[in-house]
Amino acid sequence: MNPADLARRFRRAAFLMSTPDHTKLPGDAGAEVAFAGRSNAGKSSAINAICDQGGLARTSKTPGRTQHLVAFALSETERLIDLPGYGYARVPMAVKQAWHALIDRYVRERQSLKGIVVVSDIRHALTDFDRQMLEYCQFRGLRCVLLLSKSDKLNRGPAMEVRRKVLAEIAELGVPTTAVVFSAQGKSGVDEARAAVAALLDG
Ligand code: GDP
Numbered sequence: 001m002n003p004a005d006l007a008r009r010f011r012r013a014a015f016l017m018s019t020p021d022h023t024k025l026p027g028d029a030g031a032e033v034a035f036a037g038r039s040n041a042g043k044s045s046a047i048n049a050i051c052d053q054g055g056l057a058r059t060s061k062t063p064g065r066t067q068h069l070v071a072f073a074l075s076e077t078e079r080l081i082d083l084p085g086y087g088y089a090r091v092p093m094a095v096k097q098a099w100h101a102l103i104d105r106y107v108r109e110r111q112s113l114k115g116i117v118v119v120s121d122i123r124h125a126l127t128d129f130d131r132q133m134l135e136y137c138q139f140r141g142l143r144c145v146l147l148l149s150k151s152d153k154l155n156r157g158p159a160m161e162v163r164r165k166v167l168a169e170i171a172e173l174g175v176p177t178t179a180v181v182f183s184a185q186g187k188s189g190v191d192e193a194r195a196a197v198a199a200l201l202d203g
Contacts, residue, residue, distance in 0.1 A: 006194040013051040013080060016071040018059050022106040025069060030077030031201045032112040036103075037119035038129045039085040042149035045184035046119050047072075047082060050193055057082055067098060069106060078201050079112075086129050107136045115143040115200030122148040122159055122181065125166050137175045144177040145196040146170070152186040 001009070016026060037043035044057035051072070060070040060082045070082040083106070084099060107113065118133045120126060125148055126134075137144045146166065151159050163179050170177045178196040182189035 001195070001198060003191040003194070006191065006198055007052060009074060009198065010051045010194055011053070013053065013056060013072045013074055015056070015059060016073045016079065018062075018065050018068045018070045020068050020102065022069055022102070022110060025071055025081070025110075026073075026079065028110060028112050030079070030112055031114045031203065032079045032081055032110065033115050033117060033197055033200045034081040034083050034106070034113060035117045035119060036083045036129075036133045037085055037149075038121075038127055039087050041085070041119045041121050042147075042184060043082070043085060043119040046117075046147050046149055046182065046193070047080065049184040049187065049190050050197065051080075060084065067095070067102065069102070074201075080197075081106075081113075103136070107140060107142075113140070113142065114203055115145065115197075117145045117147060117197060117200075119147045119149050122151050122154055122162050125162060126169060134170060134173050134175050134177075137177075138173055142175075143200055144170075144175050145193070145200060146177055146179040147182045147189075147193055148179060149182050149184065151181045151188065152183040 035043055047057040067084050072080045116137055118130050120130045159181050163181055167179050180189045180192045182193055
C-alpha cells in the first residue's frame with residue numbers, strides 16, 4: 001500500500017469504547033493491534049500522529065479511565081487498542097497488580113490480537129516495561145513494532161545506534177520485530193510506522 005492509501009486507512013480511526021474489562025471489547029473477530037507504553041513514552045502522541053487526528057487518544061487519559069482499554073475502529077473488522085500506560089514507581093502496588101492482571105488477561109485471551117506496538121522513548125529504550133511486553137509477544141507468538149519515540153531529541157547517528165542495539169537485544173528473544181525511529185513532534189517515521197502497523201493487521 002502506498003503512503004497516501006495507508007494514511008487514509010488510519011485516518012478512518014474512530015473511538016469505539018473504553019472499558020476496564022477485556023471481555024467487554026467488541027467481538028473477538030477480525031484483526032486487532034494493541035499499543036503499549038510506559039506513561040509519558042509518547043504513546044498517545046504516536047496514536048494521534050499515525051491516525052492523523054489530534055485528540056484521538058485523549059480518552060485514555062481521562063481520570064478514572066487510566067486503567068481502561070480503549071478501542072478504536074479502523075473498519076468493521078480492524079481495531080487499534082490503546083492499553084493503559086504503565087505508571088511510575090510511585091503508583092500503589094494494588095494499581096500495578098491490577099494493571100498486570102488486565103494486560104495479562106487481554107494478551108492471553110484475545111484471539112484477534114495480531115501484534116503489539118511498544119512505544120519507547122528512544123533515550124531510554126529498552127526499559128524493563130518494554131522487555132515485559134516483548135515477553136508477552138514471545139509467549140503468544142505475536143509480532144512487535146517498536147516505536148522509538150521522541151527521536152527529535154537525538155541526532156540521526158545516535159538514533160540509528162539505539163535502533164541497532166535494541167534490535168540486537170530483541171533478536172535474542174526471537175520476537176519478529178520492526179523498529180521504527182519515530183517522532184510525533186517532528187512527524188518523522190510516520191509513514192514507516194503506518195506500514196509496520198498495517199503489516200501486523202494484515203498478518
Ligand atoms: P503517553 O503518556 O505515553 O501517552 O505520552 P504522551 O503522548 O502524552 O507524551 C508525553 C510527553 O512527551 C508530552 O509532553 C508530549 O508532548 C511529549 N512527546 C510526545 N511525543 C513527542 C515527540 O515526538 N517529541 C518530543 N520532543 N516530545 C514528545
